[in-house]
Amino acid sequence: MAIGPFLIGGDRLVWLAAFGVAVLAGIILARARRARLVDRLFALAFVGLVAARLVFVARYAALYAPHPLQILDLRDQGFDLWGGLAGAALYALVAGCRVPALRLPLAGALAAGGLSAGLGFWGLAALDTQPTHLTTIPLARPNQADISLAGLADAAPGKPMVVNLWASWCGPCRREMPMLARAQTQYPGVVFVFVNEDDSRAAMQRFLSDAGLKLKHQLIDTQHRLAETWAVRGYPTTLFFDGHGKRQARHTGLLSPATLAARLRGLTGS
Known part of the structure; x- marks a missing residue:
């Protein structure tokens, strides 16, 4: 779902x-x-988000250090779940101690929200009909024979794979592409695949040439078959597969060096 630039x-x-x-x-x-609880709930959510962001930034401080303003760019979705929950729980504890009348409604509201979140994530998993493994859809390559994602994985057995679906007209795609191009050498144990979703090869080649970017595994999906298979609703969309070709995560929107590192840590454990 897209809301403005998000x-x-x-x-x-x-x-x-x-x-x-x-x-x-x-x-x-x-x-x-x-008792007035709504203001407290909004404050709790704010505290939780700030705590989640601060903990995430602290964990990946070295990656934010070269560009400190990236800390304020929440589009990379860099949040630490447990840090956020801890911050929210601490705020709820303090609020309940200060205003006893809030304890029961606050606990009930949090329980209802937690149950809703659990049911929501269960529903997402139940409704997920997308392939759980790398696809065998043949995709074009510049000056090479067509190949599928599964075929690329067979050429690099045991390596995790990152599949980035992008388009040259997409602003966030253009912004993150240099970082992902550098990641090819920064993470030699990971296969990076770039699937272009432009309607023509010329637009893709013009952008890569102007930007001076070299992509090792560059695929072309002008018919949008892969995008349809993965139900992509916006770009960039990045899929993460483990060394067995099983989909482990999906990131919709801009990646930063820190959020990429966090996703890769989930794949490689390092």
């Missing part, structure tokens, strides 16, 4: 919906006690 994945929508449920439950529960 691409929001299904997991983010689940969190937003869960927060809405928590607010609704809080309003109902607080009414009987004549």
Whole structure:
């Protein structure tokens, strides 16, 4: 889902919906006690987001150091879940201690939000009909024979794979592409594949030439077969596969060096 310059994945929508449920439950529960809870819930969400961001930035401080302003660019979706939950829990504890009338409605609101989030993620998993492994769809390559993602994996057995679907007209794609091109040499144990979704090869080649970018595994999907298979709704979309070719993660929107490192840590464990 796209909102202005932001691409929001299904997991983010689940969190937003869960927060809405928590607010609704809080309003109902607080009414009987004549307590004002909504402001507290918004403050709790803000504290949780700030804590999640700060913990993530602290974990990957070395990658943010060259460009400190990237810390403020939340489009990379760099948040630490446990850091955010800890921050939110601490705020809830303090609020409950200061205003006893808030304890029950606050606990009920958080329970309703947590249950909604759990059901939402369960629903996402149940409705996910996309392939769980690398596809065998043949894709064109510049000056080479067609090949599939599974075929590329066979040529590099045991290596995790990152598949970036992009287009030359996509602003975030153009912004992250130099970083991903450098990642090819920074992470030699990972196969990076770039699948272009432009309607013509000329647009892709013109952008790469003007930017001076060299991509080792460059595939062309002018018919958008791969994008349709993975139900891509916006670009860039990046898929992460482990060494057995199984899909482990999907990132919708801009990647930063830090969020790329976090995703790769989940694949390689290092």
